[in-house]
Structure formats: C-alpha cells, structure tokens
Amino acid sequence: ETGVTQSPTHLIKTRGQQVTLRCSSQSGHNTVSWYQQALGQGPQFIFQYYREEENGRGNFPPRFSGLQFPNYSSELNVNALELDDSALYLCASSYGALSSYNEQFFGPGTRLTVL
Amino acid sequence: DAKTTQPPSMDCAEGRAANLPCNHSTISGNEYVYWYRQIHSQGPQYIIHGLKNNETNEMASLIITEDRKSSTLILPHATLRDTAVYYCIVSPEGGKLIFGQGTELSVKP
Numbered sequence: 001e002t003g004v005t006q007s008p009t010h011l012i013k014t015r016g017q018q019v020t021l022r023c024s025s026q027s028g029h030n031t032v033s034w035y036q037q038a039l040g041q042g043p044q045f046i047f048q049y050y051r052e053e054e055n056g057r058g059n060f061p062p063r064f065s066g067l068q069f070p071n072y073s074s075e076l077n078v079n080a081l082e083l084d085d086s087a088l089y090l091c092a093s094s095y096g097a098l099s100s101y102n103e104q105f106f107g108p109g110t111r112l113t114v115l
Numbered sequence: 116d117a118k119t120t121q122p123p124s125m126d127c128a129e130g131r132a133a134n135l136p137c138n139h140s141t142i143s144g145n146e147y148v149y150w151y152r153q154i155h156s157q158g159p160q161y162i163i164h165g166l167k168n169n170e171t172n173e174m175a176s177l178i179i180t181e182d183r184k185s186s187t188l189i190l191p192h193a194t195l196r197d198t199a200v201y202y203c204i205v206s207p208e209g210g211k212l213i214f215g216q217g218t219e220l221s222v223k224p
Contacts, residue, residue: 002158033211042202042214043159056211090158092212104212106158 004107025093032074037088133190137203152199
C-alpha cells in the first residue's frame with residue numbers, strides 16, 4: 001500500500017466520449033505524474049503536475065489534459081476517446097519536481113476500456 | 116525511447132539469489148539508475164536507485180559497473196512473491212520515468 005488512491009478502478013466508454021480519472025496523492029507529496037500502460041507494455045509518461053502547474057509532458061496529444069488541486073490531488077481528462085486509449089492509467093506521487101531524483105509512489109491504476 | 120536493455124524473461128528458484136542484468140551504455144554523468152517492479156494488476160513499486168556506488172536496502176542490492184554502462188539488481192533470497200516484471204530505468208530528468216519492456220521474473224518453487 002502506497003497511500004496513493006485512484007478512482008474509478010474500472011471504466012468503460014465509447015469512442016468520442018470524454019473521461020475524467022482521479023488520483024489522491026500520498027500525504028506530504030506535492031507532485032503527481034500520470035502514465036498510460038497499454039497491455040503488455042511498460043508505462044508511458046503522460047505529464048507531471050507540480051504545485052498545481054504542468055511541469056513536463058510526454059508525447060501525448062492535447063486532448064490529454066490534467067489538473068492539480070490545492071490539496072495536490074489530481075485529475076486526468078481525455079477528450080474524444082479513441083480505441084487506442086484503452087489502457088491502465090497510473091498516477092504516481094512524489095515530493096519534488098522533475099529536476100529532483102525522488103522515489104515515485106504509484107497507485108493501483110484505473111483500467112479504461114474504449115469500445 | 117527507453118535507454119536500457121533488459122532480457123525479456125528470467126527464471127529463478129525460490130530461496131536462491133535472482134540477478135537481473137541491465138545495459139545502459141548511453142547513460143550520462145548525471146543520470147541515475149532506478150529499478151521498479153510491477154506485480155500483476157498492481158502499480159509499479161520502487162525498489163532501489165543509484166548513481167555510481169553500489170547500493171543496498173531491505174529489498175535488494177544494486178551493483179553498477181565502474182563505467183556505469185550496466186548494472187545488476189540482486190534479490191538475495193527470492194520468494195514466490197517476487198514474481199513480477201522488473202524495470203531498469205535511467206532517469207534523464209529526475210522524476211520523468213521512461214519505462215522499457217522490463218524483465219519478467221518467474222520465481223519457481
């Protein structure tokens with residue numbers, strides 16, 4: 001148990017819809033990173049939020065967006081869902097931004113299926 | 116793209132040491148080597164990280180070669196619960212973790 005929680009655990013959507021995934025970071029952590037993990041692949045970095053600002057982004061289109069709230073919890077929003085967005089979405093919390101080498105604590109993930 | 120190369124799978128007998136290799140020949144001077152593992156249906160779990168020197172904690176030991184082009188993660192007494200995918204990551208920017216395919220370790224009784 002890392003203290004990082006994600007909701008919902010599973011979600012089914014259809015193409016073109018929008019989805020919001022939520023993450024509560026571990027107590028004392030001010031940074032949340034989001035990853036997408038397709039079946040059989042390693043997690044891919046989407047973006048990171050540090051003190052409510054986006055602080056680094058991977059190779060994902062703008063329809064992937066996020067928010068971080070004053071309590072450091074975070075949301076991942078995906079618009080115009082495509083079939084290839086079906087994946088496990090992981091969030092990880094840590095203390096410090098991209099420039100610091102800190103251990104990341106991962107949540108259990110949200111399994112998104114797009115039909 | 117991941118900057119590391121790992122064997123896709125390995126087996127280990129329960130109670131024996133598991134030695135997981137990783138090549139990172141293009142590592143630069145300020146990059147750390149991180150190891151995470153992912154047990155089926157769970158999020159990745161941090162194991163250990165290092166820069167130059169060998170490191171040990173309650174979970175594992177990390178041996179980094181002098182030229183830093185490769186490393187080995189050692190689980191000293193593997194148990195069935197150590198069955199997982201193990202990821203070796205070279206971190207170019209600190210918190211941004213670039214995962215490769217990892218090594219699927221099967222610990223067998």
